[in-house]
Amino acid sequence: MKKYKVGIIGVTGMVGQRFALLLADHPWFEVTAIAASPRSAGKTYKEAVGSRWAMTDPMPSALENMMVQDAVKDVDVISKAVDFVFCAVDMPKDEIKALEEAYAKAECPVMSNNSAHRYVDDIPMIIPELNPEHASIIEAQRKRLGTKRGFIAVKSNCSIQSYVPALHPLRDFGIKRVLACTYQAISGAGKTFERWPEMVDNLIPYIGGEEQKSEQEPLKVWGHIEDGKIVNCDSISITTQCLRVPVSNGHTAAVFVEFENKPDIDTIKERWAKFSGRPQELNLPSAPKQFLNYFEEPDRPQAKLDRELEGGMAVSIGRLREDTQYDYKFVCLSHNTLRGAAGGAVLMAELLCAEGWLD
Numbered sequence: 001m002k003k004y005k006v007g008i009i010g011v012t013g014m015v016g017q018r019f020a021l022l023l024a025d026h027p028w029f030e031v032t033a034i035a036a037s038p039r040s041a042g043k044t045y046k047e048a049v050g051s052r053w054a055m056t057d058p059m060p061s062a063l064e065n066m067m068v069q070d071a072v073k074d075v076d077v078i079s080k081a082v083d084f085v086f087c088a089v090d091m092p093k094d095e096i097k098a099l100e101e102a103y104a105k106a107e108c109p110v111m112s113n114n115s116a117h118r119y120v121d122d123i124p125m126i127i128p129e130l131n132p133e134h135a136s137i138i139e140a141q142r143k144r145l146g147t148k149r150g151f152i153a154v155k156s157n158c159s160i161q162s163y164v165p166a167l168h169p170l171r172d173f174g175i176k177r178v179l180a181c182t183y184q185a186i187s188g189a190g191k192t193f194e195r196w197p198e199m200v201d202n203l204i205p206y207i208g209g210e211e212q213k214s215e216q217e218p219l220k221v222w223g224h225i226e227d228g229k230i231v232n233c234d235s236i237s238i239t240t241q242c243l244r245v246p247v248s249n250g251h252t253a254a255v256f257v258e259f260e261n262k263p264d265i266d267t268i269k270e271r272w273a274k275f276s277g278r279p280q281e282l283n284l285p286s287a288p289k290q291f292l293n294y295f296e297e298p299d300r301p302q303a304k305l306d307r308e309l310e311g312g313m314a315v316s317i318g319r320l321r322e323d324t325q326y327d328y329k330f331v332c333l334s335h336n337t338l339r340g341a342a343g344g345a346v347l348m349a350e351l352l353c354a355e356g357w358l359d
């Protein structure tokens, strides 16, 4: 199989560093361009990151001496040098929109981790096991953008990557109401404890914009395509509270759910055990063998013990039991910078490659 040349935009950041590691030995993708802000442009990757390297694994040697380009000024150069880019930048929303659209219009598809384009109705927001069919909206998007190859595909917010997959195989029981409280790691804010010492022994009950994303995005993932648009699911009501907790990696969610037709506990566990999607069917390189994993132990899943399950690409679930106000409650966990960010985007790109959208 040919290797696709890829760029990483925002390569110096928390998600960008994850991309660097995940793509270092990728069987299908080869990093040939890296970019960040003007602060980093013109430096080698090693110089640009300096003491900000936040991963436990060392920086890939192939990237250490690669020159960082300017994500905005070098759009044309980068677009010509790669087959597509991964993008994870911390910039004002309107600037991210302009940046991603510039790459798409330069015929360079964008696999985005940013939220700026998540609510555009011809831009697919893909969790590969859940809604791979949304890729077909790319045709309509290309028409709007006037491109032949270029398009933008986004992955959803990290907070929803644990509870939406857990609820997904239960949808035919008629999910009516969901309440989810999320307990989110500091890497989700691009931080480590060294760079955010206020988080040691602390909890902050506010993450700007997160509750809106956590309530709205599942409805797009569960939406359907009609007349060149993704129409959100309107039959499920979701409310959330999102808290920042002193955990390095791994977002946990405490979930309550009410159904129209309440299934029994064994049926739910069986649905989770048997669930697999297109990535497993296609045997994509980053696909977990078992996506949803139920733990019978009452004190699991735990962020520190379970976030790395299947390379950080699996979802861990536990504590399923009846509730006095909803039908059931349970707890779930996913790695926010792997499944929830860079890993989820790499899996989405593998899916889009396998289905011919990146040729």
Ligand SMILES: NC(=O)c1ccc[n+]([C@@H]2O[C@H](COP(=O)([O-])OP(=O)(O)OC[C@H]3O[C@@H](n4cnc5c(N)ncnc54)[C@H](OP(=O)(O)O)[C@@H]3O)[C@@H](O)[C@H]2O)c1
Pocket (backbone or CB within 6 Å): 009, 010, 011, 012, 013, 014, 015, 016, 035, 036, 037, 038, 039, 040, 041, 071, 072, 088, 089, 090, 091, 113, 114, 115, 157, 158, 187, 188, 189, 190, 191, 336, 337, 340, 341
């Ligand atoms: N962390 C997570 O778990 C997570 C999960 C899902 C989605 N996301 C999303 O992914 C994006 C990046 O998050 P992060 O946590 O990786 O942020 P981060 O660690 O703060 O990194 C931000 C990146 O953006 C670059 N950047 C900043 N200003 C720029 C500019 N004017 N032009 C070009 N590049 C610029 C930075 O480059 P310099 O180093 O040169 O400044 C850096 O590479 C955000 O949209 C975030 O919402 C993050």
